[in-house]
Amino acid sequence: MDYGDYLHLDEVLAAQHPLSGEHDELLFIVQHQTSELWMRLLLHELDAATVAVAGDQLPFAFKTTARASKIMEQLVHAWDVLATMTPTDYSKFRDVLGFGSGFQSWQYRCIEFALGNKNARWADSVSGPHAQQDTRLSAVRQALERPSLYDEALRLLDRRGFSIPESRLDRDWTQPYEADDQVEHAWLEVYREPEKHWDLYQLGEELTDLEDAFRLWRFRHVSTVQRIIGSKTGTGGTSGVGYLRTRLDVVLFPELWGLRTEL
Template identity: 60%
Template sequence: MTDTPFDPAGDGAEMSFRGRMSYGDYLSLDAILDAQHPLSSAHDELLFIVQHQTSELWLKLALHEMEAATAALAGDRLDIAFKMLSRVARILEQLNGAWDVLRTMTPSEYSQFRDSLGQSSGFQSYQYRAIEFLAGNRNPAMLKPHAHRPALDERLRAILARPSLYDEAIRLLARRGYDVGEERADLSQQRDENEALIGAWARVYADPAGQWDLYELAEKLVDFEDYFRRWRFNHVTTVERIIGLKRGTGGTSGVAYLRKMLDVVLFPELWRVRTIL
């Protein structure tokens, strides 16, 4: 036994980084850790900022994976799409867990800095909007909060102009010979629920062994929406716990608006088909 402190250098660890790339350099930690700028003296404002900034980082990764999954489906590379969709589900699980931290903030603590937010609101999250559009929830009216940022508005319009994740899943079914009904002429508009598509998914679910990759695709999409719904529900619960039924800082009706969003279904035929199986 020795009282000499362990020196990692003796184990081969790099200890000098003058002129070399370190962990902080690679991750740009100086920029990230200097990006929190509370506008009040309230202790809990830092929690609020970190919660939302980390959520936006997870959303960035989710978008990256969803775009890859959508492209993979378009190219009939289902194995790659499954990998990406599984990762998105885990990301949404992380986002769900983050609400538990924010819920440690009480109404009185939030009220100490709420006025500092001005009109800013999570309702204005560009990345959240992009995820909705990419998944298939397409409401062009939701472009308006981003009109003041031409570059972001252009990116969102580009997403609306191309097939969504669910559109590509439907096109895949059509390539496999399933009747999926008519594709809408304007991809930027919301899809109408389609009886033919319900029938197509019913055929897939009726023969899992014979259509295993399509069956797995259906379940990956349901997993995605399942976790996404939980995220929305946790959002509603957290907001009501902290501000009750007050209006949101961004002007929405707050909890009432968020409850309406709980009724939005991304992949309606995949949920409807369960009733007829």
Template identity: 45%
Template structure:
């Protein structure tokens, strides 16, 4: 082998990791595997749409978690441009998630009920990827970990997320390092609004010394607004397709969704607007 020749391993994989199958695009995106994951349990046409939409949402949950984790890392490094870039990319993911409800929103009760029984007690409420996002947003609830008692790795990952700072915690820690009177306290409970935090954000908007932090506040508000849009679309989609019946996983259905949609994420960023 001459100095100008470099041997590279054959990294082409097809279905199940078998080498050398398909186009480079198919191998890179593992399309054989991706397109083999849809297995309707009924002959109802709407079930395939339900499965595909659910799987797309799960992939987007993972992508959003990736962007929010990058934003957290940048916050800890006081790298505001990188924070804003990650949150901006994340809002585009959130927009797609919100619009993905269009694929299910027009499903009639008859269509949904015709295959609902085949997935038994399965429910989106059981999504570990979605729960991880909720923990990152500060919506923590240790009791929900019980669902994953028989899945040790998932349980461990969610336990770590429960005990670690969320996205807002890291933002408040940055405010504290910039001289604002905030004492970030990482909790395993749902985030509770604080007068101290509200006063700090008000100073960001009203005092020139802290004006450089306004883009962070607005970017976080963009995230929060899209979370509310997602919850409202979820509520409306369920209301349209199944009404007030209990959720398949045992949740209270519309009651729980309505309560969730009414809860602001990053609450002080909303309440400071009352007095500005």
């Protein structure tokens, strides 16, 4: 076995199939393929972090969550390369995409679900974009139906003796998380005495770092799309930039941001 055999480079490097003959289409394909590879690793790390928090193995959770944040940074910087493509460049091959869109990325949906941004519509076997792919649909549904990383963090706070409402410990995991004053108070206790609760304090900051990186990714996504297609409708049928802007307001770990006002 050599380097190429181990990495299956022949298969990887043969997976780009431009349809238009335009120079910039290869950039578009490689950008999205590499992003999906980073997402594959990101899901691997988020799953490991969630299991680690559930099992009170916080040192490993810190490692995997920190790595997840670094992966998000890679995804953020990928937009820098795509942004070198001008609107004229993109318009030359956009039609060959058909209805294909990053909006249909099943791995991205799993990432959002793992971070707590649940939406059952994306796992709907009738209307969801992954309905025709049983394996992908199963992965999306599993991510929807299990506790998120933040859900497990709140269960950990409860195990440590903090007062967490039962409605946040045992609920319908397919529903989006809603902020709770009692949960914010629990995190405030941690942040007011970091030396006493150092590992929980570090967990809170690791989660904040992760959401911060995710917010940057969303912003760069909006900025790059607007730079290239303006306010056109997205290839997947969404409103394009208008839809993406609504995602900027989503807060994954609300109490960790809210407590900063109260400190």
